[in-house]
Amino acid sequence: MKQCGQCKTFYKPSEFRVKLSKLASEGRGLYDGRRLTMEMSICRQCRPKPRPYTAMTERELNTLVLSRDITREFADGILRTRAMHARRKMSTAVTKRWERERLARVKPALDLCSVERRAVKDQLRYATENGKERVIAFCETYLQVIDEYAKQVRDSKKIHDIPSATRVRVFNAWHACDKARGPMLFSKLADILSASQQPESEK
Numbered sequence: 137m138k139q140c141g142q143c144k145t146f147y148k149p150s151e152f153r154v155k156l157s158k159l160a161s162e163g164r165g166l167y168d169g170r171r172l173t174m175e176m177s178i179c180r181q182c183r184p185k186p187r188p189y190t191a192m193t194e195r196e197l198n199t200l201v202l203s204r205d206i207t208r209e210f211a212d213g214i215l216r217t218r219a220m221h222a223r224r225k226m227s228t229a230v231t232k233r234w235e236r237e238r239l240a241r242v243k244p245a246l247d248l249c250s251v252e253r254r255a256v257k258d259q260l261r262y263a264t265e266n267g268k269e270r271v272i273a274f275c276e277t278y279l280q281v282i283d284e285y286a287k288q289v290r291d292s293k294k295i296h297d298i299p300s301a302t303r304v305r306v307f308n309a310w311h312a313c314d315k316a317r318g319p320m321l322f323s324k325l326a327d328i329l330s331a332s333q334q335p336e337s338e339k
């Protein structure tokens with residue numbers, strides 16, 4: 137048993153042995169194809185942990201290639217993987233920024249949908265409490281159109297118009313009511329559409 141010079145614990149001698157690098161072994165003039173083993177004064181636990189190769193800089197890896205501790209192929213493999221990760225990370229960042237920008241562009245339409253949605257929900261609650269069947273029918277039709285449209289905009293990240301058949305369906309349901317807040321989505325959407333197309337024509 138041998139006592140560690142640092143933690144003062146007793147260990148088997150094998151806990152104090154280290155293998156030298158090829159270069160260091162050669163430096164001692166005793167290299168016969170096998171790396172030299174040396175016995176240190178501090179134990180394995182107290183020795184600074186070797187840094188993983190993947191955390192080393194290109195310069196550090198090159199030094200290890202020169203000292204023949206690792207092969208050129210091994211070092212190149214690490215550098216290649218690192219470059220690939222860096223490229224992938226950068227392209228992910230670019231994609232995310234695009235997504236954010238595209239989402240920001242359709243935000244006015246999505247905001248309009250959520251404002252309309254809230255108003256129609258309120259109206260639906262009131263109509264349900266008062267048993268106004270036709271208003272309920274209109275609100276349900278309109279809500280469905282709003283939600284479908286919002287989903288399409290969110291998925292495609294494009295503001296498109298609503299087909300006239302859909303508008304007619306909503307307006308018919310609305311006209312059947314005695315009194316109900318009219319659908320504002322279509323007219324307000326037209327404003328957003330013309331505003332969003334303005335920069336396109338300026339290009």
Ligand SMILES: [Zn+2]
Nearest residue numbers: 140143179182
């Ligand atoms: Zn120790």
